[in-house]
Amino acid sequence: TMEKDLLYPVTNAYREDQKLDGLWDFKFDPASEGEANGWPTGLEDPIKMPVPASFNDFFTDKDAREYTGDFWYLKKFFVPNYFEGKKVGIRFGAATHRAKIFVNGQEIRSHEGGFLPFTADITDAIKLGEDNVVAVKINNELHRDALPAGDTITLKNGKKMAKPFFDFYNYSGLNRSVHLVAIPKENIEDYSTTYEVSNDQATVHYSVEADSNADVKVSLADEDGHVVATATGAEGDLVVENPTLWQVRDAYLYTIKIKLVQGGTVVDEYSDEIGLRTIEIKGHQILVNHKPVYLKGFGRHEDSIYAGRAFDLNVERRDLNLMKWIGANSYRSSHYPYDEQAYKFADREGILITDEVPAVGFKMAAASFLGGLDQSFFDGDWIDDLYKKHIDQVKDMIKRDKNHPSVLAWSLCNEPDTSSDSAVPYFTKLFNDSADLDPEKRPRTFTLNEDDTFETSKCLKFPDFYLLNRYPGWYHKWGYEISDGEAGLRAELDEWQKSDIDKPIVFSEYGADTEPGLHKLPSIMWSEEYQIELLEMFNRVFDSYDFIRGEQPWNLADFQTVEGNMRVNGNKKGIFTRDRQPKAAAFYLRKRWNSLPLDY
Numbered sequence: 001t002m003e004k005d006l007l008y009p010v011t012n013a014y015r016e017d018q019k020l021d022g023l024w025d026f027k028f029d030p031a032s033e034g035e036a037n038g039w040p041t042g043l044e045d046p047i048k049m050p051v052p053a054s055f056n057d058f059f060t061d062k063d064a065r066e067y068t069g070d071f072w073y074l075k076k077f078f079v080p081n082y083f084e085g086k087k088v089g090i091r092f093g094a095a096t097h098r099a100k101i102f103v104n105g106q107e108i109r110s111h112e113g114g115f116l117p118f119t120a121d122i123t124d125a126i127k128l129g130e131d132n133v134v135a136v137k138i139n140n141e142l143h144r145d146a147l148p149a150g151d152t153i154t155l156k157n158g159k160k161m162a163k164p165f166f167d168f169y170n171y172s173g174l175n176r177s178v179h180l181v182a183i184p185k186e187n188i189e190d191y192s193t194t195y196e197v198s199n200d201q202a203t204v205h206y207s208v209e210a211d212s213n214a215d216v217k218v219s220l221a222d223e224d225g226h227v228v229a230t231a232t233g234a235e236g237d238l239v240v241e242n243p244t245l246w247q248v249r250d251a252y253l254y255t256i257k258i259k260l261v262q263g264g265t266v267v268d269e270y271s272d273e274i275g276l277r278t279i280e281i282k283g284h285q286i287l288v289n290h291k292p293v294y295l296k297g298f299g300r301h302e303d304s305i306y307a308g309r310a311f312d313l314n315v316e317r318r319d320l321n322l323m324k325w326i327g328a329n330s331y332r333s334s335h336y337p338y339d340e341q342a343y344k345f346a347d348r349e350g351i352l353i354t355d356e357v358p359a360v361g362f363k364m365a366a367a368s369f370l371g372g373l374d375q376s377f378f379d380g381d382w383i384d385d386l387y388k389k390h391i392d393q394v395k396d397m398i399k400r401d402k403n404h405p406s407v408l409a410w411s412l413c414n415e416p417d418t419s420s421d422s423a424v425p426y427f428t429k430l431f432n433d434s435a436d437l438d439p440e441k442r443p444r445t446f447t448l449n450e451d452d453t454f455e456t457s458k459c460l461k462f463p464d465f466y467l468l469n470r471y472p473g474w475y476h477k478w479g480y481e482i483s484d485g486e487a488g489l490r491a492e493l494d495e496w497q498k499s500d501i502d503k504p505i506v507f508s509e510y511g512a513d514t515e516p517g518l519h520k521l522p523s524i525m526w527s528e529e530y531q532i533e534l535l536e537m538f539n540r541v542f543d544s545y546d547f548i549r550g551e552q553p554w555n556l557a558d559f560q561t562v563e564g565n566m567r568v569n570g571n572k573k574g575i576f577t578r579d580r581q582p583k584a585a586a587f588y589l590r591k592r593w594n595s596l597p598l599d600y
């Protein structure tokens with residue numbers, strides 16, 4: 001059925017993709033009375049709410065901005081007669097954090113997880129040639145047994161409040177586009193590719209899944225539209241002579257076109273852009289097309305003013321230009337899978353992405369000002385329920401993103417509490433259950449924070465390469481004490497160096513909150529000078545160890561968080577401001593990164 005189909009929608013001679021973006025009716029449902037009171041077919045006194053967008057920052061009153069609980073979106077949509085005989089669905093790019101879908105008052109399906117797509121199969125609920133109505137009941141509460149982890153409390157005044165165990169604002173709503181899709185009854189459900197490349201030849205091993213026993217015909221065209229290889233069968237090889245490989249910061253995309261042919265007639269077609277490249281970890285090197293790559297880039301957030309967590313193509317265009325300007329070649333989709341368009345964009349721009357599931361907050365929140373737990377997260381009684389959601393979202397992330405050349409690796413968790421024995425069985429299961437999900441077998445990893453050092457972590461055998469989040473100079477040994485911070489960092493890396501571990505280390509987080517325009521000589525924390533001094537310290541350390549194969553400071557840009565006595569209208573560790581203008585550190589990093597050779 002369509003409900004397991006994660007292929008990105010396309011319009012062609014057999015398929016239709018219509019966006020339902022724009023203004024929807026919106027209404028909070030604090031008493032959770034909507035289902036029993038006819039809200040699936042109409043909302044009383046609704047407000048007009050943009051989609052895609054988080055609802056939070058549009059409001060002027062705090063109760064609305066901070067609203068936690070149930071809330072509804074509703075929209076009329078027309079179904080044309082020519083959808084007759086097709087499978088018809090509504091595909092949500094994301095509904096944060098969980099949703100129940102109704103069409104014409106009929107409950108269609110529910111979905112858990114606010115950062116991955118799902119399709120409601122509405123074939124049997126629609127009226128052809130007429131207006132129909134879709135209603136979406138969303139809930140944005142946080143729980144310890146859900147992703148991202150947190151709590152929801154009820155204040156004495158009866159209002160609910162989200163308490164994240166993570167450092168980004170709980171922006172909620174229909175944060176990504178909504179598509180009305182129509183596909184043939186006999187349809188292509190999924191495809192995957194793996195690669196072998198050399199300079200004079202590349203082989204694309206493909207496999208196609210279809211809800212049909214029709215014949216499969218596959219072709220591969222170059223950027224000029226010339227067909228360079230063809231094959232038949234649900235599985236097969238496309239061999240390309242003298243290929244143009246997809247390279248980091250030098251992308252080249254081929255178009256794979258898959259057809260289902262029944263008795264000589266084409267019944268379905270799906271095409272997509274792919275990159276001919278391989279990813280390997282060899283010793284302490286990360287290799288793309290058998291050549292070492294040194295990662296330069298950032299942790300990011302899908303975050304901007306007005307739209308909150310909504311994917312915004314304008315912001316993405318600007319962010320990719322900033323990354324090219326500064327000499328970056330990679331980023332981590334911290335702390336959740338981003339909108340599909342981000343990966344398509346990175347495919348085109350030759351940027352490598354470490355793709356991360358929203359398994360964040362699975363530990364005493366690093367800085368307890370977030371009000372996290374003060375126990376080992378994995379001793380909780382919520383772990384079994386949590387794991388089901390965790391592996392489900394790992395499966396969907398890999399199924400959704402597996403065909404992007406930009407995807408370098410999978411980050412299965414952000415800063416779990418790996419220094420406790422109870423983490424080991426959890427990670428054993430997680431790495432066993434995710435071992436075969438990616439046909440390309442790309443590296444799997446998770447980030448290790450200050451408590452999870454070479455000595456203390458019990459889970460160092462799992463990752464294929466290491467992502468270290470380290471904050472000397474900010475959360476400890478800060479200010480004038482930073483020299484001790486450097487000494488501590490070097491001591492830990494000396495341990496890694498002496499060990500028999502022969503895997504790459506990438507620094508996936510380090511940085512300093514910085515108020516743009518604050519200058520001080522000599523520096524103090526929060527000044528632009530201090531942010532540069534902290535980066536200089538880390539870069540001195542990185543240049544001392546050849547197994548460090550990447551530097552991704554936190555964060556590309558300032559972003560919104562919960563309010564707190566350690567946050568000044570959000571997190572200010574951005575190298576750029578939230579409106580994407582450079583702090584002094586941007587010019588420092590640009591100088592460093594543009595002077596490093598590609599295979600540094």
Ligand SMILES: CCCN1C[C@@H](O)[C@H](O)[C@@H](C(=O)O)C1
Binds near residue numbers: 366450
């Ligand atoms: C070691 C803490 C991990 N890291 C997580 C990230 O989400 C936060 O924004 C960042 C910070 O506090 O700036 C810390």
